[in-house]
Amino acid sequence: MTTMSDLPQDLTKEIFSRVPLTSLSAVRSTCKSWNSISKSQVLCESAARRKQFLGFMMKDFSVCSMKFDLQGIQNEADFVDPSIKQVSVLDQVEISQIFQCEGLLLCVTRDKSRLLMWNPYLGQTRCIQPRNTFLSGDQYALGYDKNRKHKILRILGDYWQIDHYQRGVSLKGxxxxxxxxxxxxxxxxxxxxxxxxFDFTTERFRKLLPLPFKSHYSNKLLLSCVREEQLAVLHYNWVMGQALEIWVTKKIDPGEVSWSKFLRFTSSCIGHIIPGSFFVDEEKKVVVVVDQDYNRRIVTSRNQSAHILGPDRYFKSVNIGETRYIGKRSKHGYMISELCRPRVCSSYVPSSVQLQTNQPVKSEESEN
Incomplete structure (x- = not known):
């Protein structure tokens, strides 16, 4: 009798390439051979060959899986709209922030009452309560030390002036x-x-590193990473010609960094956009910038768009749904809107790290 483990390896790899990120844990339990294949991360290898971006994003205070096929960007007939699906395991709680570190996600609840750790590959979640209380202005990050022990960083205070919309990026721990x-x-x-x-081994902030450009107070800056191997920074200059530039690190050490310019666009090519997050595909020389559509807002909602920027001034905008204005009235009667901007994490790589729910999570607090 033929069993699942008897399927040809090529067919098994093709099956894995089509499995949603949030169904990995169920697929792993099918049989021992499939569990072994999943551990070798065939999913990501196959996705890379198919030129797909696999990751997670924030949308309307929910965590969603995102699959973006970049193969057909130069041919409209072959282009496939991105697939965005809400994660069911987290649909009972509203999430305001997410951070990714090599396959693990740290989620901050909208009411700031707790943190949630989630391993999509193993299907495990873990609730983390604060020592005292979480504050609305706190900044968080997830990383690991030289022994690959994961830790959570919580930054209190505003000495470094990290803007509220900025999110930490994990790179090699x-x-x-x-x-x-x-x-x-x-x-x-x-x-x-x-x-x-921040170095999670020494548990200290390291030497400040320079950016490859001079910025104006009105410029928009965003940080991302490329396959969790290189940093990438977006610089949207509203003053000098409204140019959008993407820079990628060539080298990054504790006290040294060097950059190369990856892509540059001017406002005449892209129009008026408000960058919220982005990711880079080095092989296809493509950048995808995600945010609300500034020019199509209405009273109760605003379109969310993915703007694809590529070689030879290639530019394409894809509507990825609407976001709601969720507001409340101030004591003077004015409506204060609270908008959950779509934020995309770096490409997802499955992790086999177990979330041990019976042990406390190490949390480093900085009051700089």
Whole structure:
């Protein structure tokens, strides 16, 4: 009698390439051979060959899986709209922030009452309660030390001036933030944009790293990573020609960083967009910028779009749904809107790290 383990390996790999991210745990339990194949991360290898981006994003205070096929971007007949599906295991709680570290996701609840750790590959979740209380202005990150022991960083206070919309990026266990260094020059306080990193082995912030450009206070800066191997920074200059540039690190060490320019677009090519998050596909030389559509907002909702930027001034916008304005009235009667902007994590790689629910999570708190 033929069993699942008797299927040809090529067919099994094709099956894995079509499995939704959130169904990996169920597939693993089918048989021992499938469990072994999943551990070798055939899913991601197959997805890479198919030129797909697999990851997670925030949408209307929900966590969604995202599959984006970049194969047909130069041929409209072959282009496939991205697939975005809400994660059912987290649909009973509203999430305001997500952070990814090599296959593990750290989720911050909208009411700031707790944190949730989630391993989509193993289908495990873990609730983390605060020592005292979580504050609305707290910043979080997830990383690991030289022994690959995972830890959560919680930043209290605003010494580094990390803007509320900025999110930490995990790279080889370390966490990187876009921050502003306070410098006093000639009796005037100045804020210089830079990269702040945290080492989870020494449990210390490291030397500030420079950006490859000078930014203006009105510029938009965003941080991302490429396959969790390189940092990428988006610089949208509203002053000098409204140019959008993407820079990628060539080298990054504790005290040194070098950059190369990956892509540059001007406003005449892309129109007016408000970058919220982005990811990079180096092989196809493509950048996908995700955010609300500035020009199509209405009273109760705003379109969310994925803007695809590629070689030879290639530009395409794809509607990925609507987001709601969720507001409340101030004591003076004005409506204060609370908008959950779509945020995309870096490409997803399955992790076999077990979430041990009976042991406390190490949380590093910084009050810088």
């Amino acid at each position: 370390h966490t990187y933030f876009l921050a502003k260094e306070k410098i006093r020059i000639g009796g005037t306080n100045n804020n210089i944009d830079c990269i702040l990193s």
